[in-house]
Amino acid sequence: MLKSRWQVLLMVAAGLMWASTAWAEGKAKNVIVMISDGTGWQSWDAAAYYRDGELGRAPTDAFKVKLPVTTYALTDGGKGEQPNGAYDPSKAWDDTVIGGEDFFAGYAYLKQHATDSAAAATAMGTGVKTYNAAIGVDNDGKPVKNLCEVAIDLGKSAGVVTSVPLPHATPAGFSAHVLQRDSYTQIAQQMVRSKLTVIMGAGNPMVDQAQAAGKNPDFRYVGGQATWKLLKGGKTSWKLLESRKDFEDLATTKTPPARVFGVPMADSKIPTTHDLPDDQRTTPSLAVMTQGAINVLSQNPKGFFLMVEGGAVDWGAHANDLGMLVRESSDFYDAIDTVVKWVESHGGWDENLIIVTTDHGNGLLLGPESDKVFLQPIVGKGKGELPGARFHTGHHVNELVRLWAHGAGAEMFLKLATNQDPGVTKYHPGWGPAYGDNTDVFKVSKAAMEGDASACATECSKPAQPQPATVGQ
Ligand SMILES: [Zn+2]
Numbered sequence: 001m002l003k004s005r006w007q008v009l010l011m012v013a014a015g016l017m018w019a020s021t022a023w024a025e026g027k028a029k030n031v032i033v034m035i036s037d038g039t040g041w042q043s044w045d046a047a048a049y050y051r052d053g054e055l056g057r058a059p060t061d062a063f064k065v066k067l068p069v070t071t072y073a074l075t076d077g078g079k080g081e082q083p084n085g086a087y088d089p090s091k092a093w094d095d096t097v098i099g100g101e102d103f104f105a106g107y108a109y110l111k112q113h114a115t116d117s118a119a120a121a122t123a124m125g126t127g128v129k130t131y132n133a134a135i136g137v138d139n140d141g142k143p144v145k146n147l148c149e150v151a152i153d154l155g156k157s158a159g160v161v162t163s164v165p166l167p168h169a170t171p172a173g174f175s176a177h178v179l180q181r182d183s184y185t186q187i188a189q190q191m192v193r194s195k196l197t198v199i200m201g202a203g204n205p206m207v208d209q210a211q212a213a214g215k216n217p218d219f220r221y222v223g224g225q226a227t228w229k230l231l232k233g234g235k236t237s238w239k240l241l242e243s244r245k246d247f248e249d250l251a252t253t254k255t256p257p258a259r260v261f262g263v264p265m266a267d268s269k270i271p272t273t274h275d276l277p278d279d280q281r282t283t284p285s286l287a288v289m290t291q292g293a294i295n296v297l298s299q300n301p302k303g304f305f306l307m308v309e310g311g312a313v314d315w316g317a318h319a320n321d322l323g324m325l326v327r328e329s330s331d332f333y334d335a336i337d338t339v340v341k342w343v344e345s346h347g348g349w350d351e352n353l354i355i356v357t358t359d360h361g362n363g364l365l366l367g368p369e370s371d372k373v374f375l376q377p378i379v380g381k382g383k384g385e386l387p388g389a390r391f392h393t394g395h396h397v398n399e400l401v402r403l404w405a406h407g408a409g410a411e412m413f414l415k416l417a418t419n420q421d422p423g424v425t426k427y428h429p430g431w432g433p434a435y436g437d438n439t440d441v442f443k444v445s446k447a448a449m450e451g452d453a454s455a456c457a458t459e460c461s462k463p464a465q466p467q468p469a470t471v472g473q
Pocket of ligand 1: 037038116117118314359360
């Protein structure tokens with residue numbers, strides 16, 4: 001039956017009101033946090049030049065919220081040590097020529113006291129600043145609740161996906177609680193015994209390098225030999241996926257399994273789609289893994305939380321390997337494209353929140369003459385070509401990093417960004433001067449999942465209080 005013009009207008013008005021109410025409340029059914037590990041400010045541009053030939057075509061360029069954030073750890077010493085982490089804008093942009101290997105005072109400042117991936121993942125995953133190497137624990141070693149646990153408490157599903165070993169620092173900071181990041185067996189066991197719905201990452205014991213060298217397989221990334229035997233034998237509630245076809249089928253199936261533990265046939269990291277010809281790749285791409293994870297998680301009518309990590313951009317930066325950095329980043333951009341496409345056909349931006357960022361800078365990758373020109377931009381050389389660039393270190397950097405957010409609750413980041421840094425706007429027009437902190441990822445994600453943006457506006461401005469977590473065995 002045709003409706004009158006008034007009825008139609010009323011329906012449109014009601015629809016608009018509902019949509020704007022949903023946006024204002026910032027309630028997100030699904031929250032997806034995507035972290036490109038170790039991607040410094042200009043590294044994003046290096047990847048965009050390589051992937052698209054020019055800037056402005058990355059998926060994040062269409063995101064509504066973009067914000068610089070600080071990443072420093074509470075302390076770069078050990079557990080319980082006095083806090084020494086900080087970011088000082090007056091020092092970060094100091095272009096005084098000092099000579100030596102640092103060239104400028106600002107470069108020298110940024111190379112000091114950077115966070116590691118564990119403290120940064122814990123800050124983003126739990127809202128609590130802690131010591132370097134800490135996984136989901138505060139500076140006293142006490143477990144603090146992470147976003148996966150927050151989601152599960154709300155009746156949602158939760159998952160973590162990474163291109164590097166599954167108990168590595170970033171997925172671990174969102175899903176486990178241990179005192180030291182290198183306790184891989186313990187972390188993987190906690191993950192296997194948790195209430196997560198999806199765990200995906202490299203570290204398959206059947207292809208590890210130790211075994212290739214004639215030694216016994218290394219089972220630490222899958223929680224030890226006994227845990228692996230249970231997974232392989234179908235003795236758990238996890239569906240184990242290993243082959244590329246397994247993952248590709250998961251990305252397209254209409255009937256996904258209830259829980260997926262996916263360990264592609266890669267020991268330390270999955271190769272990117274640029275590393276090998278397609279017919280030689282035995283592992284899925286990060287984008288395919290991400291699509292598969294979403295297919296499993298989205299079966300829950302209450303929604304889900306997902307953390308996706310491109311883990312090896314960081315490794316390219318540590319090695320000052322520009323080719324590796326841009327190939328890894330490029331596949332990470334592909335994974336963002338996959339998520340955006342899924343959101344647009346599954347509830348849109350009133351129902352979904354995407355946050356894209358990194359855990360810290362690495363390599364201080366700048367333009368080719370940046371030893372003479374302070375913060376010289378990277379120079380694009382066309383699609384598929386390495387840009388003109390220069391690394392200034394092989395370590396993490398305490399620079400501001402880029403964060404983008406789009407969808408339900410994204411604007412909460414702007415409310416939390418109460419610090420000002422004119423330097424960021426001077427050197428990176430369109431960014432700042434307001435800046436936030438990596439703990440805002442937890443605050444905004446939690447508030448968006450709980451649907452309580454008004455509470456976030458006041459509560460989130462206070463320092464996060466550690467919340468006890470339930471620790472797996
Ligand atoms: Zn990292």
